[in-house]
Amino acid sequence: MSFRPVLFACAAALALSACRSKEGAGAQGAPSPGPAAAAPSQKVGLVIDVGGRGDHSFNDSALRGLETWAAGKALSANRYTPLPPGALEASLPQELRTLTPPIRAVAVEPVVLSSKAQEDYEPNLQLLVDQGAGLVIATGFMLENATETVARRNPSARFLLIDSTLLDPAGNPIGLPNVRSVVFREEEGSFLAGALAGLVTKGTVGFVGGMEISLVKKFEAGFRAGVATTNPAARVLAAYTGNFDDVAAGKQVGADLLAKGADVLFHAAGSDGVGVIQAVKEARAGGAQAWAIGVDSDQHHLAPDAVLTSMVKRVDLAVYEAARDVAAGRFTAGDTALGLAQKGVGLAEVRAEFPGKAEALAKVEALRQRIVSGGLTIPATLEGLPSFKAQP
Amino acid sequence: MADGRLARALPSLLAVTAALGACFVALAAALGDAGLAAEAFGQMALGGFGDVPRWLSTGDAAAVLRPLGESAGKASVLLLAGLSVAVAFQVGLFNIGAQGQLLWGGLAAAVVGAAVQLPPALHLPVCLLAAAAAGAAWALLPTALKLRRGVHEVISTIMLNWVAVALVENWLVVGPLQGPAGAGTAEVHPSAVMPRLLGESSRLNLGLPLSLAAAAAVAAWLLRTTHGLETRAVGRGQEAARAAGLPVEGRTWTAMAVAGALAGLAGAVLVLGSELRYPGRLAAPYGFDGIAMALIGGNHPLGVAASSLLFGALRAGGTRMQLLGVHRGFPELIQGLALLFVAARLGWAWLLLRRKETPRA
Numbered sequence: 100m101s102f103r104p105v106l107f108a109c110a111a112a113l114a115l116s117a118c119r120s121k122e123g124a125g126a127q128g129a130p131s132p133g134p135a136a137a138a139p140s141q142k143v144g145l146v147i148d149v150g151g152r153g154d155h156s157f158n159d160s161a162l163r164g165l166e167t168w169a170a171g172k173a174l175s176a177n178r179y180t181p182l183p184p185g186a187l188e189a190s191l192p193q194e195l196r197t198l199t200p201p202i203r204a205v206a207v208e209p210v211v212l213s214s215k216a217q218e219d220y221e222p223n224l225q226l227l228v229d230q231g232a233g234l235v236i237a238t239g240f241m242l243e244n245a246t247e248t249v250a251r252r253n254p255s256a257r258f259l260l261i262d263s264t265l266l267d268p269a270g271n272p273i274g275l276p277n278v279r280s281v282v283f284r285e286e287e288g289s290f291l292a293g294a295l296a297g298l299v300t301k302g303t304v305g306f307v308g309g310m311e312i313s314l315v316k317k318f319e320a321g322f323r324a325g326v327a328t329t330n331p332a333a334r335v336l337a338a339y340t341g342n343f344d345d346v347a348a349g350k351q352v353g354a355d356l357l358a359k360g361a362d363v364l365f366h367a368a369g370s371d372g373v374g375v376i377q378a379v380k381e382a383r384a385g386g387a388q389a390w391a392i393g394v395d396s397d398q399h400h401l402a403p404d405a406v407l408t409s410m411v412k413r414v415d416l417a418v419y420e421a422a423r424d425v426a427a428g429r430f431t432a433g434d435t436a437l438g439l440a441q442k443g444v445g446l447a448e449v450r451a452e453f454p455g456k457a458e459a460l461a462k463v464e465a466l467r468q469r470i471v472s473g474g475l476t477i478p479a480t481l482e483g484l485p486s487f488k489a490q491p
Numbered sequence: 492m493a494d495g496r497l498a499r500a501l502p503s504l505l506a507v508t509a510a511l512g513a514c515f516v517a518l519a520a521a522l523g524d525a526g527l528a529a530e531a532f533g534q535m536a537l538g539g540f541g542d543v544p545r546w547l548s549t550g551d552a553a554a555v556l557r558p559l560g561e562s563a564g565k566a567s568v569l570l571l572a573g574l575s576v577a578v579a580f581q582v583g584l585f586n587i588g589a590q591g592q593l594l595w596g597g598l599a600a601a602v603v604g605a606a607v608q609l610p611p612a613l614h615l616p617v618c619l620l621a622a623a624a625a626g627a628a629w630a631l632l633p634t635a636l637k638l639r640r641g642v643h644e645v646i647s648t649i650m651l652n653w654v655a656v657a658l659v660e661n662w663l664v665v666g667p668l669q670g671p672a673g674a675g676t677a678e679v680h681p682s683a684v685m686p687r688l689l690g691e692s693s694r695l696n697l698g699l700p701l702s703l704a705a706a707a708a709v710a711a712w713l714l715r716t717t718h719g720l721e722t723r724a725v726g727r728g729q730e731a732a733r734a735a736g737l738p739v740e741g742r743t744w745t746a747m748a749v750a751g752a753l754a755g756l757a758g759a760v761l762v763l764g765s766e767l768r769y770p771g772r773l774a775a776p777y778g779f780d781g782i783a784m785a786l787i788g789g790n791h792p793l794g795v796a797a798s799s800l801l802f803g804a805l806r807a808g809g810t811r812m813q814l815l816g817v818h819r820g821f822p823e824l825i826q827g828l829a830l831l832f833v834a835a836r837l838g839w840a841w842l843l844l845r846r847k848e849t850p851r852a
Binding site: 149151174177178210211212213214215216217218219221222223225226229230240241243244252263266267268269270310311312313314339341342 | 561565661
């Protein structure tokens with residue numbers, strides 16, 4: 100043994116890598132997503148937060164709106180391929196199939212950047228502007244500051260901010276002429292989830308939140324109000340995981356609430372929710388009667404037996420509409436809030452079977468109509484709960 | 492002497508070269524396309540060191556300055572966290588708690604930056620001092636447990652990380668210290684913000700010179716002062732140091748306080764340099780990356796500086812690889828591989844030394 104063989108091995112490895120790169124550079128027709136693509140399609144950039152792709156929830160909803168619906172593409176092996184005919188229509192939920200104009204792919208090309216850390220948001224947004232994106236989408240309230248900075252710096256670029264309006268340091272909303280913001284009335288959809296949970300539970304329901312911030316507390320407030328409406332005697336346990344990207348934490352907190360007797364768990368915890376649903380699934384495998392209620396996307400596919408329904412937040416639709424408007428050259432700035440009446444939130448189809456399903460769904464539907472008609476206002480904060488419960 | 496230095500430096504050089512080569516092969520294999528891999532590395536270079544072609548063709552200097560600012564930001568945080576771990580290593584302790592110390596430092600900087608009104612010349616130094624003090628205080632907890640009760644610092648520092656996360660991020664930042672704009676503390680006053688050195692187009696700020704100065708100061712202290720020599724002596728052999736009459740406990744206290752202060756400064760650089768408040772989450776686990784930086788840099792302050800500058804650029808530039816569909820975790824993969832190769836360096840050094848010693852014997 101001497102060190103000569105080691106050196107030789109290193110040299111060989113380097114030589115090998117050099118060879119491979121040369122050979123590859125000659126052989127490939129790199130399908131780089133450059134402007135070489137056909138048609139005058141515009142780039143639409145999307146920055147997702149640290150939760151990343153594959154949360155089956157909020158981020159995936161935004162990606163569905165851009166990649167599947169607006170661009171008509173699927174991501175496989177690191178590159179985009181066009182969807183087969185009919186796949187886009189099949190991906191639409193029932194209530195969106197009847198929209199006019201219908202959802203169909205427009206001439207946009209998605210460019211998606213995931214963020215690794217809080218300080219990546221600003222350079223990522225800027226990078227998309229530099230790449231010539233006709234629209235830059237920032238998904239998540241955590242990108243609010245970065246969006247404001249980059250939008251001010253690039254007045255000719257257009258932005259869509261999801262889940263927050265732009266705010267000044269004192270917390271007051273401000274508008275910029277190149278930023279559209281979309282927020283949701285999560286409390287209204289969560290109210291229906293709570294109402295259904297109240298009708299299904301044997302006495303205790305649970306709420307698993309992500310970060311303990313006012314946005315997530317909106318879900319809790321609506322959920323509690325819903326449970327109190329249909330089942331005033333039911334107990335609501337709430338716990339927060341403190342983040343949106345820790346599946347294990349979600350599972351742990353979910354299992355904890357189940358152990359404390361909750362039999363319906365509603366989560367608003369991003370990727371952590373996958374763990375919550377997993378906990379419910381395992382409890383059911385162990386013979387317990389328990390349900391999970393998903394959030395943001397329809398999470399039925401994660402555990403078809405265990406998922407009662409999902410509180411769907413139409414981030415996908417907001418993203419799609421902004422991309423469509425940019426492609427059609429009629430993007431407008433401004434702040435929008437979407438609730439039940441605008442179909443911005445709502446319950447996914449209830450595919451699970453449970454005793455008394457028809458009556459329960461009828462009751463939930465009646466409540467939905469009361470909210471849509473303005474006859475019922477749902478509290479968006481926990482502080483607003485007592486006065487809501489005091490209503491007749 | 493020169494020979495000895497070469498013998499010490501060669502394995503590191505070999506390790507880094509081989510690691511980068513191996514990464515390339517790994518990426519080419521992962522993507523099944525060496526051309527795409529080359530392109531991805533090209534994008535990474537543009538993102539890490541500046542988009543020079545764009546600058547030359549459009550005259551837009553921001554195309555270079557902006558990426559440099561991002562690289563510098565990451566490098567300075569990695570460097571301070573790495574120094575924290577390296578200093579603790581020098582006194583013989585494994586500080587896995589840099590992450591928790593970093594969070595407290597960031598919070599202290601954010602609170603002092605927002606709550607106190609001071610003239611600009613004073614405000615920033617006071618914020619930095621507060622951050623260093625907070626980080627040091629959090630590091631002295633496990634030190635006390637170690638010296639008074641014999642609790643192993645690996646256990647106590649890693650557990651205290653989670654205590655820090657729970658206290659800072661799950662309670663204070665979303666509770667009592669939450670600012671008016673939701674998720675996160677109030678914005679700091681302009682007088683507390685790290686001055687930007689290249690104008691508004693780039694986020695390159697005082698953090699980089701600050702962290703480099705810290706590295707130089709730590710190097711001078713450890714390698715050029717009696718106090719530093721004693722500290723290293725304690726790290727090399729506690730019992731021998733005690734027998735030689737060195738104040739083992741005193742040196743341990745000081746070194747851990749410095750380690751905590753450095754990690755606290757890393758948090759302050761993040762908060763006062765780019766976030767301007769403590770955000771809902773100070774997401775990336777830079778405290779843990781600090782361990783990698785310390786090990787890759789051989790626990791030498793200047794080695795840590797070199798590895799931090801390299802990996803800062805790599806990580807900042809890695810984002811651009813996503814334009815080609817490469818997974819966002821790739822820069823960390825390279826960092827992990829480099830660590831693996833540097834760990835294997837000990838094996839190579841052994842081979843080298845054996846070869847050297849045989850003729851002499």
